[in-house]
Amino acid sequence: MENRVYNFSAGPSMLPLSVLQKAQAELLNCNGSGSSVMEMSHRSAPYEAIIAEAESLLRELMQIPDNYKVLFIQGGATQQFSMVPMNLKVNGKADYIVSGNFANNAAKEAAKFVDVNIVANSKPQNYAEIPAFDSKDFDPEADYVHITSNNTIFGTRYTQWPETGNVPLVADMSSNILSEPMDVSRFGLIYAGAQKNIGIAGLAVVIIREDLLSRSCDKLPVLMNYNTYANNDSMYNTPPCFAIYMAKLVFEWIKEQGGVAAVYENNVKKAAILYDYLDSSSFFKATAKKEDRSLMNIPFVTPSKELDAQFVKEAAQQGFVNIKGHRLVGGMRASIYNAMPNEGIEKLVAFMRDFEARNK
Numbered sequence: 288m289e290n291r292v293y294n295f296s297a298g299p300s301m302l303p304l305s306v307l308q309k310a311q312a313e314l315l316n317c318n319g320s321g322s323s324v325m326e327m328s329h330r331s332a333p334y335e336a337i338i339a340e341a342e343s344l345l346r347e348l349m350q351i352p353d354n355y356k357v358l359f360i361q362g363g364a365t366q367q368f369s370m371v372p373m374n375l376k377v378n379g380k381a382d383y384i385v386s387g388n389f390a391n392n393a394a395k396e397a398a399k400f401v402d403v404n405i406v407a408n409s410k411p412q413n414y415a416e417i418p419a420f421d422s423k424d425f426d427p428e429a430d431y432v433h434i435t436s437n438n439t440i441f442g443t444r445y446t447q448w449p450e451t452g453n454v455p456l457v458a459d460m461s462s463n464i465l466s467e468p469m470d471v472s473r474f475g476l477i478y479a480g481a482q483k484n485i486g487i488a489g490l491a492v493v494i495i496r497e498d499l500l501s502r503s504c505d506k507l508p509v510l511m512n513y514n515t516y517a518n519n520d521s522m523y524n525t526p527p528c529f530a531i532y533m534a535k536l537v538f539e540w541i542k543e544q545g546g547v548a549a550v551y552e553n554n555v556k557k558a559a560i561l562y563d564y565l566d567s568s569s570f571f572k573a574t575a576k577k578e579d580r581s582l583m584n585i586p587f588v589t590p591s592k593e594l595d596a597q598f599v600k601e602a603a604q605q606g607f608v609n610i611k612g613h614r615l616v617g618g619m620r621a622s623i624y625n626a627m628p629n630e631g632i633e634k635l636v637a638f639m640r641d642f643e644a645r646n647k
Contacts, residue, residue, distance in 0.1 A: 293631040296609035297439050297584060297622040298462070299482040306536045306626075317532075324532045329525050337532050338521065344538035348547050351471050351494060358493040358513060359521040359531050364389075364461045364480035367491055368396035371457055371476065374503040374513045375431050382406045382429045384449070387414045387438035388615060393459060394433070401430060413616075414441040416576035422450040430502075431455045431475060437463035439483075440613040442575040442586040442620065448473055455499060463583050464492070465541060466625055467551040475499050481530060483583070484624050486537050490530035541625065550625050557623050558582045560632045570643040574616060588618030589646075595619065598642055605638055607631075 294301035317324040320333045327334040342357045351357065360366070371393075372381060380402040383394040386409055397403050404426060407418035417438075425432055432451045437444040439462040449456060455475025464479040471477065471494060481490040495513060503512050515523045544550050562580065565573040565587055574586045589595050595618050599611045602619075612618040623632060 292606040292608045293627070293635065294608055295621045295623070295627070295631075295635075297483070297613070297620060298480070299488050300484075300622060300624045301626045302486070302533075302537065303540045303626045306533070306540050309536055310533060325529050327528065329522055329528055334528060337528075337535055338526070341531050341535035341538060344535065344542060345492070348465060348538060348541055349469065349471055349494070354497050355471060356493075356495050356497055356500065356513075356517045357521075358495065358516040359526055359534075360491045360493055360516055361489060361510075361527050363482075363488065363491050364459055364478060365392070367459070367478040367493065368393040369400070370493075370511055370513070371431070371433065371478070372397040372400035373507055373511055375455070375457070375476070375499060376401055376504075377430045377502055378428050380404065380426065380429050382425050382432040382451075382454070384408075384418060384420055384432070384434050385410065386417050386435055386443060386445075388440050388613075389459065389461075390433075390435035390438070393435065397433070404429070406432070412576075414438060414443065415574055415579075417443050417445055417579045420449060422452070425449070425451055425454060427452060427454065429454050431457045433457045433459070435459040435461075437461075437466075437581050437583055439584050439622075440586075440615055440620075442573075442581045442584045443579040444581040444583070446579070455496070462622075462624075463581070465547055465550070466554055466583055468547050481534055483622075484537075484626075486533035487530050489527045490534065492534070553629070554582045554623075554625065557627065557629055557632050558585065560629070560636060561585055561621060561623070564636045564639060568639075568643060570647055571639060574618065583624055584620060584622050586612050586616050586618060586620040588612075592617065594646060597646070601642065602635075602638065607635055607638065 382404050384407045385391050394403050406424045407420040409416050409418035436458045457476045461480040462483045465484045475496050477494040479492050482488040503514050509515050565571050571587050602610050610619050612620040
């Protein structure tokens with residue numbers, strides 16, 4: 288499509304073109320209803336069908352067991368930094384592994400509600416790796432263990448889940464949900480902001496094991512209580528209707544690709560195109576530890592900040608946008624979520640080769 292750029296933003300990220308085109312086609316008349324999804328009553332039969340289909344598709348794609356609830360909640364993942372400790376609190380203490388900026392923010396927020404024990408922290412390594420941890424370091428009386436499965440800013444990911452025994456494992460999967468198969472039964476709770484691999488900003492998906500819902504205190508604010516959403520099919524009040532509709536379209540697209548396993552296979556190929564070039568280059572350098580590298584977010588640098596800035600400028604001119612690295616890392620970051628086509632990576636690497644040749 289003319290004038291479309293390759294959007295390497297960490298979020299909101301690019302969406303599949305076919306999803307945008309379907310949303311465009313249905314914008315004025317969704318599913319023959321005669322109205323836009325943005326105008327529908329969330330209590331109407333047409334919208335109830337949309338949210339039910341969104342949940343059904345997600346359950347199918349992630350193979351979510353029947354004893355888990357799927358909740359659609361406004362506020363994004365950052366709101367879950369508060370909701371998790373508020374709802375899972377029993378003994379008033381929780382274990383956190385801090386592998387990046389968002390993991391650190393989650394721990395800080397949780398400390399307002401429970402005593403937080405930092406089991407492991409890779410801040411001394413500038414979060415360039417997943418910190419080493421031992422299952423013996425976890426408190427068996429902790430209410431939960433929290434991890435951030437993919438480090439959006441620093442470009443690392445867990446390749447092995449912590450063994451937490453009877454303590455529920457909680458994961459913020461905002462930047463790699465639906466990018467690779469996940470065994471949901473390993474987790475007590477999974478949450479994810481939508482604006483990376485699910486859809487558009489303004490929505491968080493929460494997948495919670497049903498037995499954990501009994502922990503939520505009745506004195507919690509009504510919209511901060513997971514039971515409010517679980518008991519009302521995520522429609523206690525007006526949900527983020529358009530965001531849920533867009534999520535449904537993305538779920539349909541993933542299914543059309545062959546499901547999460549097929550998407551993962553392609554994600555491995557996409558990441559390899561860029562990592563292979565970075566590892567062979569004497570000019571560009573990947574910043575994350577090799578064995579912990581993310582498939583979704585790939586930070587890299589040139590030999591100088593001046594060249595970094597020049598690269599970002601020239602890249603934008605060539606249609607590679609939002610590739611500037613986060614301020615905590617500098618350099619560049621290519622976020623290559625599910626919707627990034629292979630062609631985008633190949634063209635980026637071709638541009639990087641040319642830039643390297645001109646600036647060595």
